Amino acid sequence: MNRVMYTDYQISGNLRRAAKKGLLASLSKKQLIELTNKYFRDENGILHCAYSWMPITIKNDLEMEHIIPISRGGGTVLFNVVPCLSVINGMGEDNKATKNLLDWWEERDFYK
Numbered sequence: 001m002n003r004v005m006y007t008d009y010q011i012s013g014n015l016r017r018a019a020k021k022g023l024l025a026s027l028s029k030k031q032l033i034e035l036t037n038k039y040f041r042d043e044n045g046i047l048h049c050a051y052s053w054m055p056i057t058i059k060n061d062l063e064m065e066h067i068i069p070i071s072r073g074g075g076t077v078l079f080n081v082v083p084c085l086s087v088i089n090g091m092g093e094d095n096k097a098t099k100n101l102l103d104w105w106e107e108r109d110f111y112k
Contacts, residue, residue, distance in 0.1 A: 004047050004056055006032055010064045014076045024075030032064065036083050050082035051096070063089045071098045 011029050018025040040048050047056045056062045065084030068074025089096055096104045 004059050004062050005036075006062065006064055007059075011076075014064055014066070014070070014081075017070050018074075018076040021070060021073075023070065023073065024077045027076045027078055027081060031078050032081060035078060035081075040083050047083060049085040049088060051084060051088055054085060056083060056085055061086050065089045065096065067101050069098045069100070072100055 006029065008029065011027065011032065015025045015027065036047065040050055042048060047062070048054065049056055050065065063084045063086045065082050065088075066074045066076070067080050067082060070076070074080045084096070087095070
């Protein structure tokens with residue numbers, strides 16, 4: 001099983017951002033790791049992106065992604081965070097970044 005995991009900075013930074021906006025911010029590192037290991041690893045222990053199911057093998061490629069972005073009112077809580085490749089969660093025009101999941105999903109070729 002690859003040991004790619006979240007940094008304390010990723011978690012604490014997102015907790016602070018959500019709390020600063022008055023949103024729920026109660027996710028612990030333990031909760032996030034348990035969620036990731038239970039739902040986003042395959043039978044070989046490989047960690048996968050929640051959206052593309054591409055393997056995440058390098059620590060720098062893993063991001064803690066909010067399904068409903070903080071900028072749109074989503075908190076940093078267990079039911080709103082998934083592992084994501086940085087290339088999908090990035091700030092480019094084609095990336096999810098601050099978009100709502102459904103809005104982003106409908107723009108994908110595989111949705112059509």
